Amino acid sequence: xxxxxxxxxxxxxxxxxxxxxxxxxxxxxxxxxxxxxxxxxxxxxxxxxxxxxxxxxxxxxxxxxxxxxxxxxxxxxxxxxxxxxxxxxxxxxxxxxxxxxxxxxxxxxxxxxxxxxxxxxxxxxxxxxxxxxxxxxxxxxxxxxxxxxxxxxxxxxxxxxxxxxxxxxxxxxxxxxxxxxxxxxxxxxxxxxxxxxxxxxxxxxxxxxxxxxxxxxxxxxxxxxxxxxxxxxxxxxxxxxxxxxxxxxxxxxxxxxxxxxxxxxxxxxxxxxxxxxxxxxxxxxxxxxxxxxxxxxxxxxxxxxxxxxxxxxxxxxxxxxxxxxxxxxxxxxxxxxxxxxxxxxxxxxxxxxxxxxxxxxxxxxxxxxxxxxxxxxxxxxxxxxxxxxxxxxxxxxxxxxxxxxxxxxxxxxxxxxxxxxxxxxxxxxxxxxxxxxxxxxxxxxxxxxxxxxxxxxxxxxxxxxxxxxxxxxxxxxxxxxxxxxxxxxxxxxxxxxxxxxxxx
Ligand SMILES: [Cu+2]
Numbered sequence: 285x286x287x288x289x290x291x292x293x294x295x296x297x298x299x300x301x302x303x304x305x306x307x308x309x310x311x312x313x314x315x316x317x318x319x320x321x322x323x324x325x326x327x328x329x330x331x332x333x334x335x336x337x338x339x340x341x342x343x344x345x346x347x348x349x350x351x352x353x354x355x356x357x358x359x360x361x362x363x364x365x366x367x368x369x370x371x372x373x374x375x376x377x378x379x380x381x382x383x384x385x386x387x388x389x390x391x392x393x394x395x396x397x398x399x400x401x402x403x404x405x406x407x408x409x410x411x412x413x414x415x416x417x418x419x420x421x422x423x424x425x426x427x428x429x430x431x432x433x434x435x436x437x438x439x440x441x442x443x444x445x446x447x448x449x450x451x452x453x454x455x456x457x458x459x460x461x462x463x464x465x466x467x468x469x470x471x472x473x474x475x476x477x478x479x480x481x482x483x484x485x486x487x488x489x490x491x492x493x494x495x496x497x498x499x500x501x502x503x504x505x506x507x508x509x510x511x512x513x514x515x516x517x518x519x520x521x522x523x524x525x526x527x528x529x530x531x532x533x534x535x536x537x538x539x540x541x542x543x544x545x546x547x548x549x550x551x552x553x554x555x556x557x558x559x560x561x562x563x564x565x566x567x568x569x570x571x572x573x574x575x576x577x578x579x580x581x582x583x584x585x586x587x588x589x590x591x592x593x594x595x596x597x598x599x600x601x602x603x604x605x606x607x608x609x610x611x612x613x614x615x616x617x618x619x620x621x622x623x624x625x626x627x628x629x630x631x632x633x634x635x636x637x638x639x640x641x642x643x644x645x646x647x648x649x650x651x652x653x654x655x656x657x658x659x660x661x662x663x664x665x666x667x668x669x670x671x672x673x674x675x676x677x678x679x680x681x682x683x684x685x686x687x688x689x690x691x692x693x694x695x696x697x698x699x700x701x702x703x704x705x706x707x708x709x710x711x712x713x714x715x716x717x718x719x720x721x722x723x724x725x726x727x728x729x730x731x732x733x734x735x736x737x738x739x740x741x742x743x744x745x746x747x748x749x750x751x752x753x754x755x756x757x758x759x760x761x762x763x764x765x766x767x768x769x770x771x772x773x774x775x776x777x778x779x780x781x782x783x784x785x786x787x788x
Contacts, residue, residue, distance in 0.1 A: 353503055354421035354566050362408045362415055368452075369416070369445040370621040373636040379447065381583070382640045384460040384478060384576050385656040385668065392483065394454045396495030399572050401453040403499065414502050416449055417569035424619040426565060432612030433537040433604050435548045436585050437628015439578045441620050444633060446575055461583045462576035463642055464554055466657060466668040468518035475670040477656045479512065484573050487512035487558070501561055501570040508571055509560040516556025516563075521665060523550050524584055524642075531595055533629065534604025536588070551581050583639040600631055 358366070373379050387395065402413035409415055419425055420442065429438035443459060450457045462484075467473040479487040481494030487510040491497055499508040527547050530536050536547045543549045554577055561567045568574050589599035603614050603626060610616060614626040643652045643666035645659035652659050652666035656674060660667045 354418060355423065356409055356418065359409055365408050366416065367621060369448040371448065372444060372632050375636065377636060379458045379637045380640065381458045381579055381637065382460050383643055383654065384462045384483065385654040386640060387460055395457050398450040398454040398457045400495060402449055410502060412449060414570065416446055418502065420569040421566035427611040428616065428619045428625065430565065431538045432608040433533055434612045434625045434628055435537055436533065437625065438618060440582050440633050441618065441623060441628060443575060443578050443582055459575045459579045461579035461639060462573065463580055464519045465521045465524060466643060466666055468520045469660065469663060469665055469667045470670065473518055474512035475672065476668040477671055477674050478668065480671045496572055501567055503567065505561055505567050510562065511559035513557060514559050517553040518557055519550055519554055527584060528588055528591060531592060531597060532604065533602050534606065539606065539608035547581060547584065551577065583642065586634055586639055600629055603629055
């Protein structure tokens, strides 16, 4: 039977059926029936949630998430804030997204800082980071975003919303992409420098240190945690090449595309490989690695669309005829403001978003462009360095014995909130140890008055000044800067803090 006629038939059938049984929905996909490939409709049930099961699996009953738990009511302030994020960049707001390991130290710290400032901003329900992350969990968006061709468009817009949110906090931040193929090519990818406190945090259970140390997630899922490499698989260079060898969006997305070419399925494996919250759709976006991963899939899609243009295919009208579930139909709502599914393939979102070329190298060219990435000539490929290989410049080194007092001093400050001065509050800030501190809204963290070393040991009040003073101060006090961000969050919002000399 001609596939168009079959499709029409299924559509009629579906309309009739959906009318008669309102709560049911169907997933249209290809399947092998009696040895022949056919287009069939499968009823969609409502349960599961973990990443990974292929929509192209024959006879598999697809599942939608259990939603109620994740449907927190949105206040008008929530909606207003979320709405403020739904815009695309323009000429005056060009975004360059680099590979994570190509960020400078300052850029990494700014990114971490912005994430933490969102996490600590409770002017909306939950906090700004979690409220936005939770959008990914809501049943409407979840159904729009997964297991169909809208996967690409939905996550593109969502990523941009997170980037816009981060830029409300630190306006130069863009979301780097995590080229997982650089790790996949390692012998032990879980040793990649990516999984370190200076980057996105550890991967062996609860994250206890670094920018995301002891981050709490919502809905009873506890501390942020990862279990790298337990299951799943990282993306390989071959995966990317396979995807880029295709010409149409419908050839690289669900439904019914062979896994080898299916970008959503390949990305699912990475979610599972990371484990922890990342493994479950509804809470995956609570892990900040979610965004660099999606920045990478978006980077691949950007490259794919460029190739389409070169082949004379217009990516802005390339939405597949067989899109599967109704939530992926071109004129379905995206469940992100008033955006529709078809808007996701428009150029408006990516016109001013650029990706640096994926790191690559060979005998004569080294485009790895990062102290954390090396060129493996035999593989003709850039590979991530491991944590052991990276000699992080540890300015702080070892404490001298006679420096012990200031160490105690600051540690005690952390443990005893009472020592901190409180300024006019307009925003709340949680520090790593969950202390609540009132801060003044007009504080510009790059603009403090000078702190001198003698004042640390000699006076009751320490005034912190510039960011570099904060670094210096910090490195003076400990032999590692992995907790830097926690201290930063603490210090940058406090011009002053007091401590009681009797403690010493
Ligand atoms: Cu997703």
